[in-house]
Amino acid sequence: MATGLTSLAFSDTGASRPASLTAGTSAAPCATPKGRPWCDTSLPPGTRAKLVVKALTGDEKLALLAGDDLVGPLRATDDARFRAGTVHGVARLGIPDLYLVDAGSMGVKQGPNTALAAGLSLAATFDTAAAGRAAGVVADEAAHRGNDVVLGPAVDIVRTPKGGRTFESYGEDPLLASRMGVAWIRTVQKAGLLAEVKHFPANNQEENRYAVNAVIDQRTLREIYLAPFEAAVRQGKVASVMCGYNLVNGRPSCSGKTLLDGVLRKQWGFDGMVVSDWGLAAKDTEGSIKAGLDLEMPVGVRYTPPALASALTSGKITWADIDARLQARLRVMFAYGMFDKPKRANDGEAGYTRNAATAQDLAEQGITLLKNTGGVLPLNTGTKVAVIGRAADQFRSGIGSMYVKPTSTTTPLQGIIARAGAGNVTYNDGSDPQAAADTARAAQVAVVVAADARAEDADVTCLTLKCGTAKDQTLGDQDALIDAVAAANPNTVVVLQTGGPVLTPWAAKTKGIVETWYAGQRGGAAIARVLYGDTDPGGRLPVSFPATEGDAPASGDPAHYPGTGGKVTYAEGVNIGYRHYDTRKITPAFPFGHGLSYTTFKLTGLKATRTAVTVTVTNTGKRRGLAVPQLYLGLRAAPGAAQPPKQLKGFTKAGLAPGQSVKVTFPLDARAFAYWDQRTRAWKRAPGCAKAMVGTSSRTIDLTGTIC
Ligand code: GLC
Numbered sequence: 001m002a003t004g005l006t007s008l009a010f011s012d013t014g015a016s017r018p019a020s021l022t023a024g025t026s027a028a029p030c031a032t033p034k035g036r037p038w039c040d041t042s043l044p045p046g047t048r049a050k051l052v053v054k055a056l057t058g059d060e061k062l063a064l065l066a067g068d069d070l071v072g073p074l075r076a077t078d079d080a081r082f083r084a085g086t087v088h089g090v091a092r093l094g095i096p097d098l099y100l101v102d103a104g105s106m107g108v109k110q111g112p113n114t115a116l117a118a119g120l121s122l123a124a125t126f127d128t129a130a131a132g133r134a135a136g137v138v139a140d141e142a143a144h145r146g147n148d149v150v151l152g153p154a155v156d157i158v159r160t161p162k163g164g165r166t167f168e169s170y171g172e173d174p175l176l177a178s179r180m181g182v183a184w185i186r187t188v189q190k191a192g193l194l195a196e197v198k199h200f201p202a203n204n205q206e207e208n209r210y211a212v213n214a215v216i217d218q219r220t221l222r223e224i225y226l227a228p229f230e231a232a233v234r235q236g237k238v239a240s241v242m243c244g245y246n247l248v249n250g251r252p253s254c255s256g257k258t259l260l261d262g263v264l265r266k267q268w269g270f271d272g273m274v275v276s277d278w279g280l281a282a283k284d285t286e287g288s289i290k291a292g293l294d295l296e297m298p299v300g301v302r303y304t305p306p307a308l309a310s311a312l313t314s315g316k317i318t319w320a321d322i323d324a325r326l327q328a329r330l331r332v333m334f335a336y337g338m339f340d341k342p343k344r345a346n347d348g349e350a351g352y353t354r355n356a357a358t359a360q361d362l363a364e365q366g367i368t369l370l371k372n373t374g375g376v377l378p379l380n381t382g383t384k385v386a387v388i389g390r391a392a393d394q395f396r397s398g399i400g401s402m403y404v405k406p407t408s409t410t411t412p413l414q415g416i417i418a419r420a421g422a423g424n425v426t427y428n429d430g431s432d433p434q435a436a437a438d439t440a441r442a443a444q445v446a447v448v449v450a451a452d453a454r455a456e457d458a459d460v461t462c463l464t465l466k467c468g469t470a471k472d473q474t475l476g477d478q479d480a481l482i483d484a485v486a487a488a489n490p491n492t493v494v495v496l497q498t499g500g501p502v503l504t505p506w507a508a509k510t511k512g513i514v515e516t517w518y519a520g521q522r523g524g525a526a527i528a529r530v531l532y533g534d535t536d537p538g539g540r541l542p543v544s545f546p547a548t549e550g551d552a553p554a555s556g557d558p559a560h561y562p563g564t565g566g567k568v569t570y571a572e573g574v575n576i577g578y579r580h581y582d583t584r585k586i587t588p589a590f591p592f593g594h595g596l597s598y599t600t601f602k603l604t605g606l607k608a609t610r611t612a613v614t615v616t617v618t619n620t621g622k623r624r625g626l627a628v629p630q631l632y633l634g635l636r637a638a639p640g641a642a643q644p645p646k647q648l649k650g651f652t653k654a655g656l657a658p659g660q661s662v663k664v665t666f667p668l669d670a671r672a673f674a675y676w677d678q679r680t681r682a683w684k685r686a687p688g689c690a691k692a693m694v695g696t697s698s699r700t701i702d703l704t705g706t707i708c
Contacts, residue, residue: 487509
């Protein structure tokens with residue numbers, strides 16, 4: 001029986017106090033186990049959690065369901081004493097504080113830390129080992145800032161290329177997002193921190209994000225939007241899930257019992273803690289408690305002691321409900337040793353030098369060469385290069401909760417100057433296109449660096465470089481600038497520092513196009529190494545680049561995006577990203593999976609069975625290069641389940657010397673051949689035979705086979 005309320009007066013837990021910069025607590029809470037049966041480490045975490053919950057008073061219980069620091073999120077960018085989330089513990093029982101830090105793809109947001117390349121760049125590596133290395137940097141720096149939970153990875157699928165947070169995501173394909181997310185989670189959690197995968201279950205736009213109701217059919221939910229979360233839970237064993245702001249099929253993400261309890265906990269066996277997004281995500285008290293929201297952040301709005309007390313008094317919730325929520329959170333804290341180890345020190349002693357080098361290497365792995373004609377790239381040392389554009393002299397990043405203040409920066413201009421050799425680089429910021437053209441004309445090669453400005457809380461209003469920068473007026477009309485430079489110098493290379501797809505109307509006028517994404521604090525050095533061929537461009541597109549706005553998925557009808565009357569209907573179903581272009585037979589400007597190497601490859605010897613597809617990759621060029629062969633399956637339609645022409649079912653990355661061959665294997669499991677059958681509400685194997693396609697992009701299929 002849970003203890004009743006002793007009083008409604010509660011001590012003010014709202015006071016925010018900066019996390020100390022000094023060492024963490026010297027002793028583990030359970031270092032003094034006397035009178036604390038929950039300190040018995042021979043007991044399973046769940047049992048320990050039940051024991052400690054039993055020892056709590058009613059007041060203490062109600063104060064433990066929400067965070068306690070409103071100031072942290074506001075000051076975390078610049079001040080290492082602050083972080084996104086602080087939840088006070090109960091010293092009387094040795095329940096430790098819980099510290100949560102924003103650590104999406106770009107690094108740890110708690111004072112200056114290593115600013116990594118954005119999620120889209122990591123996805124572009126098509127390399128789960130890269131995701132692991134990025135997570136290693138995050139874990140190292142989050143731990144040395146005294147944290148327990150990192151608020152990442154963001155695995156939201158890119159449904160509209162206009163999404164403000166596209167740069168944080170892992171792109172438009174659920175398999176790619178799943179595998180990158182799982183690799184990231186495993187590394188963070190192996191380092192002893194809790195990952196918090198976000199934003200469950202379908203937060204795919206910034207427009208009206210706090211209230212929009214996403215209407216999504218079950219099959220699309222399962223095969224596309226839930227897939228990365230299912231992988232995070234089942235394969236990644238993720239410790240925490242963050243439920244998002246918006247509604248899905250009429251239910252708030254943080255109180256939709258069907259998904260939060262029915263699917264996440266009951267079907268997938270999730271045994272961690274569910275945490276709300278920051279403010280406005282928990283939409284009610286009893287609904288959230290009943291659905292399984294364990295912790296409201298950054299402070300209580302719905303989970304204030306008075307609101308909880310009145311829900312208890314009215315019988316809408318019970319003490320057993322409260323206990324269940326506390327047990328869920330405390331269980332995972334026991335499981336991660338938070339009662340048995342001292343709290344980490346906020347000492348800032350992470351390996352920043354090593355981490356910055358890793359950041360640069362990862363950025364290089366994600367840089368995607370979209371076009372390279374006339375041998376304009378790689379550049380030769382000594383080539384006279386004109387660097388054009390304001391963005392060339394800036395550190396570009398996304399705006400919002402994931403922004404990390406870098407410990408240092410190398411801009412593209414600085415990187416190119418350092419690499420080109422003295423006296424070989426001229427620069428013009430492009431504010432006067434005529435002057436820029438004159439500078440370009442005087443050089444052998446002109447490199448125009450352009451950027452967009454994506455941000456949380458705001459989708460971009462269009463996909464051109466011109467208006468995609470509504471948040472940053474310093475960039476001007478970059479399309480016009482590129483036109484002017486290309487007219488002045490036929491050897492023009494465009495370097496895009498964007499957080500998502502952009503239109504490239506000037507593509508035919510330029511010889512080279514390189515997408516570097518938001519490339520992190522050493523992005524300039526990474527870009528220079530790729531431009532000069534010191535390393536092969538390792539990236540492949542995790543998002544399709546449309547030729548026109550109207551070609552893009554979810555475009556054309558406001559009801560489908562951004563929504564009308566507070567409702568956005570995912571009418572396209574599973575046909576998002578390349579599935580959309582393939583189904584609608586639309587040719588994208590640059591397709592999903594596309595990316596050039598400085599060498600060439602040949603794929604031969606396809607063998608396809610139900611458990612694996614193998615193929616041999618050969619470097620047929622004169623330089624070492626990175627191959628990213630991709631496996632797609634074409635499943636046969638079933639009643640009520642039309643199928644897109646192909647779906648990504650495997651990918652790998654291989655560095656090959658000239659003439660070298662390697663045999664790659666794409667393992668396949670039953671799920672690879674399955675679709676979600678709405679009638680039986682279960683995964684079902686697609687009928688008949690499947691078509692196996694292996695290629696170097698979703699549109700460049702070299703080999704096909706059949707699997708029956
Ligand atoms: C934000 C974001 C979420 C972030 C959280 C804490 O609103 O939606 O991704 O982790 O708040 O800053």
